[in-house]
Amino acid sequence: MEGIALLTVFILSIFVGFEVVSKVSTVLHTPLMSGANAIHGIVLLGGIMVTGAATEPLEIGLGVVAILLGAINLVGGFVVTDRMLEMFKPKKPAADKSGGAA
Amino acid sequence: MSQTWVQAANLLAAVLFIFALKGLSSPRSARNGNLLGAAGALLATGILFVSGIPLNNLAFIIAAIAVGSAVGAVSARRVKMTQMPQLVALFNGVGGGAAALISVIEYLEVGSQDRIALAATVFTVVVGSISFSGSIVTFLKLQELMTTRPVIIPAGKFVTILVAVATVVGAVWLVVSPQAWLLVALLVLSLIFGVLFVLPVGGADVPIVISLLNAFTGLSVAASGYVLQNVLLIIAGTLVGASGTLLTREMAKAMGRPLTSTLFGAFSGTTAGGAGSGSDRPVRSASPNDVAIMLGFASKVILVPGYGLAVAQAQSTLRELADLLTEKGVEVDYAIHPVAGRMPGHMNVLLAEASVPYEQLKEMDEINPEFSSTDVVLVVGANDVVNPAARTDKTAPIYGMPILDVDQAAQVVFLKRSMRPGFAGIENEILYDPKTTLLFGDAKDSLTKVVAALKTV
Known part of the structure; x- marks a missing residue:
């Protein structure tokens, strides 16, 4: 793709990135950070591409490490975010039985 | 598969990422948002394999993905909620x-x-490496494998500036005359800079740095997308870079810390707080029975949970105490400081795990006016977030951070393990206040005893 087209995508993405998180409560700062962290794990794709094109052993070796790290970031990121957000689901009725605390 | 279809699939993945971030901004849609993001990542990865780009070394690729995914998923599943911030780092x-x-x-x-x-290659190598080594240091700090206090190395300011200048010069040189050894040298310099960058940051400011490094990684992923001419990497990386920058600013604001003083405060030499000084001053300590009586005969109690509560796994015991007090007709609220725990929102996650009703959790701005009409404040394993030094002592590393005004209440009870200062490493004057009572011991242990005593009151 042309450089200028990529630049367009880049600039527009900056605005979208600012826009989507402009109103977020403090409570969600940690899960949001963690979710964003998972999304940049998509760098895994880059690892697959360069390893797929590699011919020298050094390149292959480094590529395997890059894929490994990318996959940890991507999969681990989404899983740990999900675990945090599990806690935010609506309370089960069981929480009410302890004497009118709720 | 035709290129149009591949591009359409990547577009869909990009849209899913945007929905993911949007969803994560509101409690109701957060969990689904995260799942949408995961779906986008899965789609994009799957499409890459059938897109027709040449893939050598397929066995290595598949094996690395399998191992990496397993390591990521298992560590994310197994980690204790208290240790989750360092795993994210x-x-x-x-x-x-x-x-x-x-x-x-x-x-x-x-x-x-x-x-x-x-230029994009150089940018990715420099920023990606800084993020890598910087994150490792934040991990070591949060895991308390190294000191959580700001580390000041002799002539640190000078060395850091020197390394920064060398990195910039190396980067420009590499763009002008590309050489492999220079790239390696640049990688090493950037790794060193990442360490120097994070070392002087004090423990309480570490979450802000994690968020900043998160934005850094996003930008380096975007730059690598340019190198590889991959639009999805550019979009995803830039989204994270932009939203992460905004989030970092929001977090710094929530803690009342200008970003610059967080990052460079240690260099100005103002943060080496007087920890340990005066630890032999007299304090008033009490038995669990005394505490139970104070609480049982109060009409309004505010609970202030901190990281010590989480470490002792005492969330449910605290909830039991709250329920018991409510039964006795005492008005009970939880005061949640934005950075209670180790990260913004961390304490909410931990208390939700113990199924504390969401409505009882009051945020700082909401609860602060109520302390003056409160009989007893029970501080469980918190320290820095109630330290008035943040208001009064200009030399304290936490100066300027908004705190819970527990010193306004009629009586304050601290459940503490010892007189050791908090994560920020500074003394807390409230501990020596005549209206303060201390109950030493493990938070869970102490709470259990107080609950038992309260049942007999």
């Missing part, structure tokens, strides 16, 4: 490392890139 670091490596490999493979691609 670690995940962020390895992402930055991956981006840096990818640009190095692409450089080795292609050999001659045009100037702009070279």
Whole structure:
């Protein structure tokens, strides 16, 4: 793709990135950070591409490490975010039985 | 598969990422948002394999993905909720490392890139490496494998500036005259800079740095997308870079800390707080029975949970105490400081785990006016977030951070393990106040005893 087209995508993405998180409560700062962290794990794709094109052993070796790290970031990121957000689901009725605390 | 379909699938993945971030901004849609993001990542990865790009070394690729996914998923499943912030830091670091490596490999493979691609390569290597080594240091700090206090190395300011200048010069030189050894040197310099960058940051400010490094990794992923001419990497990386920058600013604001003083405060030499000084001053300590009586005969009690509560796994015991007090007709609220725990929102996650009703959790701005009409404040394993030094002592590393005004209440009870200062490493004057009572011991242990005593009151 042309450089200028990529630049367009880049600039527009900056605005979208600012826009989507402009109103977020403090409570969600940690899960949001963690979710964003998972999304940049998509760098895994880059690892697959360069390893797929590699011919020298050094390149292959480094590529395997890059894929490994990318996959940890991507999969681990989404899983740990999900675990945090599990806690935010609506309370089960069981929480009410302890004497009118709720 | 035709290129149009591949591009359409990548577009869909990009849209899913945007929905993911949007969803994560509101409690109701957060969990689904995260799942949408995961779906987008799965789609994009699957499409890559059938897109028709040449893939050598397929066995290595599949094996590395399998092992990496397993390591990521298992560590994310197994980690204790209290240790979750440092795991996020670690995940962020390895992402930055991956981006840096990818640009190095692409450089080795292609050999001659045009100037702009070279600049993008250099950017990815520098920023990705800083994010990698910086995140490792934040991990070590949060895991308390190294001191959580600001580390001031002799002539640190000078060394850091020197390394920064060398990195910039190396980066420019590499773009002008590309050489492999220079790329390696630049990688090493950036790794060192990442360490120097995070070392002087004090424990309480570490979450802000994690968020900043998260934005760094995003930008380096975007730059690697330019190197590889991959639009999805550019979009995803930029989204994270932009939203992460905004989030970092929001977090700093929530803690009342200008970003610059967080990052460079230690260099000005103002943060080496007087920890340990005066630890032999007299304090008033009490038995669990005394505490139970104070609480039982109060009409309004506010509970202030902190990281010590989480470490002792005492969330449910605290809830039991709250329920018991409510039964006795005492008005009970939880005061949640925005950065109670180790990260903004961390305490909410931990208390939700113990199924404390969401409505009883009051945020700082909401609860602060209520302290003056409160009989007893029970502080469980918190310290820095109630330390009035944040209001009064200009030399304290936490100066300027909004705190819970527990000193306004009629009586304050601290459940503490010892007189050791909090994460920020500074003394808390409230502990010596005549209206303060201390109950020493493990938070869970102490709470259990107070609950037992309260039943007999």
